[in-house]
Amino acid sequence: MLEWFLSRWGVGADDAEHLVARAIGGRFESWTGPDPVLVEDIAERLAASVRPDAHIRAAEPPLPDHLERWLAVRETVPWHKAQNSSGDGPVTPARDGAAEEIRAFDATLDPARGQGLLTALELMRADAARGARLDFDLLQSWQRHVLATPGPPPLRSLPAFAKGGLERYGIGPDTRGCLDACLTESANDPTWPLPLTARAARAFLDVCFFHPFDDGNARSALLTCLFVLAREDVALDNVRLLRRVSFQADEPQDALTLAGYIDLHLRETRRRTADPAS
Known part of the structure; x- marks a missing residue:
């Protein structure tokens, strides 16, 4: 409706889509209507965007490629410093945290x-139990059901x-090959051992920032992330922090923060498996 309004007053379709996306900024909750304060704020943003100098802002350069930024950051993160409580063998929780989260939320x-x-x-x-190789084909087989x-x-x-249009992930002829190469690094490599929590966090963020699917x-x-853990016989009784927090492509500390969240859940x-009454 907002795009139609702008088009009615001579704003080009592409510019209208861009301006509305920036005005809304991803602030609508999908299951509720917007409150009056939010509606007024969006109206003010939209009005400001069509001032006489609006054509200048419409000509702003495109966002940087945050996939490229992630790949650069990925090489600088001190993954070996990630908190890691996975060294004491398999973890079989008393309850299925992933399934419970899906039933409660999705x-x-x-x-x-x-x-x-x-x-x-x-x-x-099942794929983790058979030791499957993590690559785009495997992601596809799960995503078909998702x-x-x-x-x-x-x-x-x-x-x-x-993130409301604040991050942009490019695409190119080598994107799939690069994704597969990154995902392969999630396996335990005795020649360059990294904590399981670090490898799980890195694979999680690889998928986030490669953004392979529409x-x-x-x-x-x-x-x-859960596959990387399950392949080494580790499961969690809670995954909430893995779904409630947003991570930035160009913030190295975010990667270790995510690894810390995985370790906290682990x-x-x-603790709860050893003492179910706690």
Whole structure:
């Protein structure tokens, strides 16, 4: 509706889409209507964007490629310093934290969405049990159920955006090969040992910032992280911090923060498994 309004007053379709996206900024909750204060704020933003100098802002340079930024940051993160409580053997929690989270959140939003993600979760765990190689083909096999598509969803063919349009992820002929190479590094390598929590966090962020699919990338990232853990016989009784916090492509500390969250859930899972009454 806002784009139509701008088009009615002579703003080009592409510019209208850009201006509305910036005005809204991802602030609508998907299950509620906007309150009056939010509506007024968006109206003010939109009005300011069509002032006489609006054509100057419409000509702003495109966002930098945050996938490129992530790949640069990825090489500088001191992954070996990640907190790690996984060295005491397998972890089998008393309750299935991932499945409980899906039923409480995804299935509440949409029962079909919840069921699709639960199906993908079971498939992911079977793949982990057989020691499958983590690559884009494996992600596709899970994402088919996440998105309920008739076939494996393809790699996106256009730049992707996230965080209200503040991050942009480019695409090129080498994107898939680069993604596969990054995901391969999630396996334990005796020649360059890294903590399991670091490898799980890095794979999670790889999927977030490669953003391989047109939709459902956050769910794909969660499955990827859990796969890296499950392949080494580690499961969690809570995954909430892995879904409630946003991470930045160009912030090295965010990567270690995520590894710390994984470690926190791991430590708490061990504690509650040893003492179910706690």
